Amino acid sequence: MRKVQMLAVLMTLLLAACGKAVEREAIGIRSFGSQDANVEEISFRSGKFKLVGDLRMPTTDGPHPAIIIVNGSGSQTRYANDYLIEIFLRNGYAVFSWDKPGSGESTGEFSDVLTQRAAILVDGIEVLTEHHFIDSDRIGL
Numbered sequence: 001m002r003k004v005q006m007l008a009v010l011m012t013l014l015l016a017a018c019g020k021a022v023e024r025e026a027i028g029i030r031s032f033g034s035q036d037a038n039v040e041e042i043s044f045r046s047g048k049f050k051l052v053g054d055l056r057m058p059t060t061d062g063p064h065p066a067i068i069i070v071n072g073s074g075s076q077t078r079y080a081n082d083y084l085i086e087i088f089l090r091n092g093y094a095v096f097s098w099d100k101p102g103s104g105e106s107t108g109e110f111s112d113v114l115t116q117r118a119a120i121l122v123d124g125i126e127v128l129t130e131h132h133f134i135d136s137d138r139i140g141l
Helices: 003-019 082-090 113-129
Strands: 023-032 037-048 049-060 065-068 093-100 134-140
Touching: 003 065, 023 049, 023 082, 037 093, 037 113, 049 065, 049 082, 049 113, 065 113, 082 093, 093 113, 113 134
Parallel strands: 065 093, 065 134
Antiparallel strands: 023 037, 037 049, 049 093
């Protein structure tokens, strides 16, 4: 009986570690140039990585179309393209970007860069499609 209990506990821990647990934390209103945005920090898992990023949403009622900013090569964080956010917000778009693995608050290192980056992007899109302030039919890159 003890072995069954221990197995059940181990399975629960394993599932929790591998799942796409999404954590959201409201940061508040932040200005991007002349545009204010409701900012939410979002953490999510993708494979062996934990990604941490910001979702910036217009202060108007949603749901909003969304843009995902995908960082280029090198170690970049969610703040690398802040200058673009004002433009998207002004046009009614929410903007989501995250720290690349090994940068900022995200964890891990790439071993198969293209495949892993593609998987992270797919998981990031999934996070947005489940957000109640995002129009899941209007997500772009």
